[in-house]
Amino acid sequence: MKNFKKLLNFMEGYRIIYLFGMISILISQILTTATPLILRTTIDSIIGDEVINSSTIQKIVDFLGGKEFLKEKLWIIGLLLISVAISRGIFLYLKNTLASKSAENTTKKIRDKLYDHIQRLPYEYHVKSETGELIQKCTSDVDTIKRFLSIQLVEVVGSMFMLIFILYVMFTMNIKMAMISIIVLPITFLFSFIFFTKVKKAFEASDEAEARMTTTLQENLTGVRVVKAFSRQKYEVDKFDEKNLEYKDLTYKLIKNLSAYWGLSDLLSMSQVGFVIIVGSYLAYEGELSLGSFVAFVSYINMIIWPVRQMGRTLTDMGKAFVSLKRIDEIFAEPIEILDESNHKPNIRGNIEFKNVYFEYEENKPVLSDLSFNVKAGETIALIGPTGSGKSSLVHLLPRLYEYNNGYIKIDGIELNTIDKSWIRKNVGLVLQEPFLYAKNIRENIRLANPSLKDEKVIMAAKTASIHEDIKSFESGYETIVGERGVSLSGGQKQRMAIARTIINDCPIVIFDDSLSAVDTETDISIRKALGSRKNRATTIIISHRISTVAEADMILVIDKGKIIQRGTHNDLINEEGLYRRVYTIQNSLDDEVINA
Numbered sequence: 001m002k003n004f005k006k007l008l009n010f011m012e013g014y015r016i017i018y019l020f021g022m023i024s025i026l027i028s029q030i031l032t033t034a035t036p037l038i039l040r041t042t043i044d045s046i047i048g049d050e051v052i053n054s055s056t057i058q059k060i061v062d063f064l065g066g067k068e069f070l071k072e073k074l075w076i077i078g079l080l081l082i083s084v085a086i087s088r089g090i091f092l093y094l095k096n097t098l099a100s101k102s103a104e105n106t107t108k109k110i111r112d113k114l115y116d117h118i119q120r121l122p123y124e125y126h127v128k129s130e131t132g133e134l135i136q137k138c139t140s141d142v143d144t145i146k147r148f149l150s151i152q153l154v155e156v157v158g159s160m161f162m163l164i165f166i167l168y169v170m171f172t173m174n175i176k177m178a179m180i181s182i183i184v185l186p187i188t189f190l191f192s193f194i195f196f197t198k199v200k201k202a203f204e205a206s207d208e209a210e211a212r213m214t215t216t217l218q219e220n221l222t223g224v225r226v227v228k229a230f231s232r233q234k235y236e237v238d239k240f241d242e243k244n245l246e247y248k249d250l251t252y253k254l255i256k257n258l259s260a261y262w263g264l265s266d267l268l269s270m271s272q273v274g275f276v277i278i279v280g281s282y283l284a285y286e287g288e289l290s291l292g293s294f295v296a297f298v299s300y301i302n303m304i305i306w307p308v309r310q311m312g313r314t315l316t317d318m319g320k321a322f323v324s325l326k327r328i329d330e331i332f333a334e335p336i337e338i339l340d341e342s343n344h345k346p347n348i349r350g351n352i353e354f355k356n357v358y359f360e361y362e363e364n365k366p367v368l369s370d371l372s373f374n375v376k377a378g379e380t381i382a383l384i385g386p387t388g389s390g391k392s393s394l395v396h397l398l399p400r401l402y403e404y405n406n407g408y409i410k411i412d413g414i415e416l417n418t419i420d421k422s423w424i425r426k427n428v429g430l431v432l433q434e435p436f437l438y439a440k441n442i443r444e445n446i447r448l449a450n451p452s453l454k455d456e457k458v459i460m461a462a463k464t465a466s467i468h469e470d471i472k473s474f475e476s477g478y479e480t481i482v483g484e485r486g487v488s489l490s491g492g493q494k495q496r497m498a499i500a501r502t503i504i505n506d507c508p509i510v511i512f513d514d515s516l517s518a519v520d521t522e523t524d525i526s527i528r529k530a531l532g533s534r535k536n537r538a539t540t541i542i543i544s545h546r547i548s549t550v551a552e553a554d555m556i557l558v559i560d561k562g563k564i565i566q567r568g569t570h571n572d573l574i575n576e577e578g579l580y581r582r583v584y585t586i587q588n589s590l591d592d593e594v595i596n597a
C-alpha cells in the first residue's frame with residue numbers, strides 16, 4: 001500500500017490519463033466478450049427460434065429492426081461484428097497510448113528527480129557509492145517501473161475484469177456448463193503462480209550472470225591499455241569466456257524450465273478446451289445446451305485461458321517493480337547537501353587560518369589532529385608527506401567537501417562553516433590529480449564553469465597552464481574533441497587542461513592536489529612561474545611528492561599521520577634533521593644519477 005502511494009505521488013499530473021487508459025481497457029474487454037454473445041443470439045434466437053431472455057439483448061435486437069428483419073438480413077449482424085471489432089481496436093489503441101503516455105511521463109519524472117537528487121548528494125556519498133549501481137537504479141530499475149505501469153498493471157486489471165465478466169455471462173447461460181468450463185482454471189493459475197515464483201530465482205541468476213559478463217567487458221574496455229601493456233589478452237579472453245559460459249548455461253537452464261512450463265500449461269489448457277467441447281456437445285445433443293450457447297462457451301474458454309496462464313507470470317513480475325521502487329527510494333532517502341544554508345557570501349581575499357583542527361571520516365579514527373597554521377592572502381604553501389598522511393583530506397576541508405570536527409578554520413577571519421558551500425566552492429579552485437575531461441572540445445572543457453568566458457581568457461589560462469602550445473599543435477586546435485570519444489591526451493596534458501580549467505575562474509584560493517605529478521620538472525617550473533606572476537595572485541596550496549615543486553613555497557608543511565611534523569621554508573627544512581631532508585637527499589641523489597647516466 002505504501003508502495004502504491006509512492007507510485008501515485010510520482011504519477012501526479014498523469015493520473016487522469018492513466019485512469020482513462022484503464023477505462024479503455026475495460027471497454028475493450030466488454031467488447032471482446034460481446035462477440036460470442038452476438039453469435040449465440042444469432043444462432044439460437046435469430047436463425048433458431050429460442051426466446052431471448054435478456055432484456056438488454058432484446059432491446060438491441062429491436063433497435064436493429066427485430067428478429068424477423070435480422071433473419072432476412074444477416075449481413076447486418078456481420079456488420080455489427082465488424083463494428084465491434086473496430087471499436088475494440090480503437091479502445092485497445094487508446095489503452096496503449098494513454099497508459100504509455102502516463103507511464104513514460106511518470107518515469108521521465110522519476111529519472112529527472114533521481115538525477116537532480118544525485119547531483120545534490122554530498123561529495124562523501126559519491127566517494128562511497130558504486131557508479132554501476134547508481135546507473136542501474138536510474139535506468140533498469142526505472143524501466144521496470146515503466147513496464148509495470150504501461151503493461152503489467154493494465155493487463156492484470158483488464159484480465160481480472162474480463163474474467164469476472166465472462167464468468168458472470170457463463171453462469172447466467174448454463175450453471176452446469178459454467179462449472180465444467182472453469183474446473184481446471186484454479187489449477188492452471190496456481191501452477192503458473194507457483195512456477196513463476198520458483199523460477200524467479202533462475203531469472204535473477206541469469207540477470208546477475210549477464211551483469212557480471214557486462215562488468216567484465218566494461219572493465220576490459222576501460223583498462224584496455226593495461227591489458228595490452230601487460231600482455232594480458234589471453235587471461236582476459238579466458239575470463240570473459242568463463243562469464244559468457246556461465247551466462248549461457250544459466251539462461252539455457254531457464255529456457256528449458258520455461259519450455260517445460262509452457263508445454264505442460266498447454267496440455268492443461270488444451271485438456272480444458274477438449275473437455276468443454278466433449279461435455280458441451282454431449283449436453284447440446286441431449287438438448288440441455290443450445291447450439292449458440294455451446295459456441296459461446298467454446299469461445300469464452302479460449303478467451304480466459306490465456307490471461308489465467310499469463311497471470312502468474314505478470315503477478316511475479318509485478319513484485320519486481322516494488323523491489324525497484326524500494327531501490328530508487330534508497331537514493332531519495334539520502335539527505336541532500338544544502339549549499340545556501342545561511343546566504344553568507346563574504347568577499348574572499350584568501351587569508352587562511354587553521355587552529356587546532358581535528359577531522360575524522362569514521363568515529364574515533366582521526367585523520368587530521370591538532371592542525372594549526374596561517375597563510376596570508378597571495379602566499380603559496382606546500383604540503384608534503386607520505387601517502388595516506390592526510391594531505392588531500394586537509395585540502396578537502398577548504399571547499400567544505402567535508403566538515404572539520406574540532407577546532408576552527410577561518411577565511412579572512414570568518415569561520416569557514418558559516419560561509420555558504422556554493423559560495424566557498426566558487427572561491428576555492430581545486431585541481432585534482434586525475435582530472436576528468438568531458439567529451440567536448442578543448443575550449444568547452446576549459447571554460448566549463450562559465451561557458452560565456454571569452455576566447456582570450458581561455459587562451460590566457462591555457463598559456464598559464466603551459467598547454468597552449470600543445471593545443472595549437474593539434475589539427476583542430478581549441479576545437480579538438482577530448483574525453484572518451486576524442487583524441488587521447490597524455491597524463492601531463494590532461495593535468496594541464498585541468499589547471500587551465502581551474503585558474504580561468506580567478507579564484508582567490510587555488511589548490512593543486514598532486515596535480516603537477518604527471519608534468520615534467522621544466523613545465524612544472526614554468527606553470528608555477530606563470531601562476532606567480534599573475535596579477536591578483538591567488539593564495540596557492542600545492543600538494544606534491546616532489547621537492548622541486550614545493551621548494552619555492554613561502555611555507556612548507558610536512559605532514560605525517562595527520563599531524564604537522566615540520567614547517568618552514570625549503571632552506572629552513574633542509575638545514576634541520578627530519579623527513580624533509582631525507583626526502584630531499586634521496587630525490588637529489590636520484591637526479592644526480594639521471595644527470596650522470
Ligand SMILES: Nc1ncnc2c1ncn2[C@@H]1O[C@H](COP(=O)(O)OP(=O)(O)OP(=O)(O)O)[C@@H](O)[C@H]1O
Nearest residue numbers: 127361362367385386387388389390391392393394
Ligand atoms: N572518504 C574516505 N573515507 C574514509 N577514509 C578515507 C577517505 N578518504 C581518505 N581516507 C583515509 O584517510 C587517510 C588520509 O588520506 P588522504 O587521501 O588524505 O591522504 P594523502 O596524504 O592525500 O595521500 P596521497 O598522497 O596518497 O594522496 C588515509 O588513511 C585514507 O585511507
